Amino acid sequence: MQSDMTAKNLTAGYNGNPVFQNFELKIPSGKITTLIGANGSGKSTILKTLARLLTPSEGVVYLDGESIHRMPTKAVAQKLAMLPQGAQTPAGITVRDLAEYGRYPYRTRLSGLTAKDDEIVRWALESTNMLALADREIDQLSGGQRQRAWIAMALAQKTGILFLDEPTTYLDISHQLEILQLLRRLNVQQNVTVVMVLHDLNHAIMFSDYLVTIKDGKKYLEGTPEEVITPHMLREVFDVEAEVVRHPVLRVPVCLPYGVRGQPFVKNMKEV
Numbered sequence: 001m002q003s004d005m006t007a008k009n010l011t012a013g014y015n016g017n018p019v020f021q022n023f024e025l026k027i028p029s030g031k032i033t034t035l036i037g038a039n040g041s042g043k044s045t046i047l048k049t050l051a052r053l054l055t056p057s058e059g060v061v062y063l064d065g066e067s068i069h070r071m072p073t074k075a076v077a078q079k080l081a082m083l084p085q086g087a088q089t090p091a092g093i094t095v096r097d098l099a100e101y102g103r104y105p106y107r108t109r110l111s112g113l114t115a116k117d118d119e120i121v122r123w124a125l126e127s128t129n130m131l132a133l134a135d136r137e138i139d140q141l142s143g144g145q146r147q148r149a150w151i152a153m154a155l156a157q158k159t160g161i162l163f164l165d166e167p168t169t170y171l172d173i174s175h176q177l178e179i180l181q182l183l184r185r186l187n188v189q190q191n192v193t194v195v196m197v198l199h200d201l202n203h204a205i206m207f208s209d210y211l212v213t214i215k216d217g218k219k220y221l222e223g224t225p226e227e228v229i230t231p232h233m234l235r236e237v238f239d240v241e242a243e244v245v246r247h248p249v250l251r252v253p254v255c256l257p258y259g260v261r262g263q264p265f266v267k268n269m270k271e272v
């Protein structure tokens, strides 16, 4: 089920204005890769282009050796799933309905859900701990439950790659960790390649094998969290002054920002 993805010489943007140009990236198969960078640096646009929601003006995204923008929609949807930022559902649809949408790429025009589809939908609901809430309407769920329902839909798609744009936005800390742990579990147990955008740097470090830092539409640095997370990178990419220490339990780097670039935090605001 594992898929390989490589972007070559990619340029994309909106209304003829490129957000990024000549972008190159190889997604590590079977790993969790996270794009990090300041607001407006182009992370979502890159993710959308990789997931075929946006057509590049130049360059190619190869999925298992084929140009993704030349593949039929259903063929792509059998290989990758994308959870856009703040995805909305039509009113009245239930968790099960949403998960069943995930089987759409496998259906022919007239066929309903097969027994195998039902089995996969059940598995997706179970994996995301949503079985008990299957008949609940999406509108009646908490933010964390809603996000799990969307992940169930993506899982029902049975793809090798899962893209998520800020999957933890608006969730409290425990629900953020719950979603990220779920993604790690799917990555380890199902060998799903995960590519996401996260805002929280320390979560990105904790849950990613590979980080890609984006600055002004360009790749600034990529590598393991140990390789990428330095005070210098944080100053250049995020415009913050920060210390990088070691997490006492997890033994991964932790960022401790103490002010914006060139302006370390002053405790007594009268001194500012």
Ligand code: ADP
Residues within 6 Å of the ligand: 014, 019, 037, 038, 039, 040, 041, 042, 043, 044, 045, 046
């Ligand atoms: P990030 O995800 O890093 O915050 P985005 O990819 O969303 O960055 O945005 C990159 C740039 O593209 C920004 O200047 C933003 O204003 C612009 N942009 C994003 N979406 C659209 C859109 N739908 N139409 C026009 N410009 C857009």
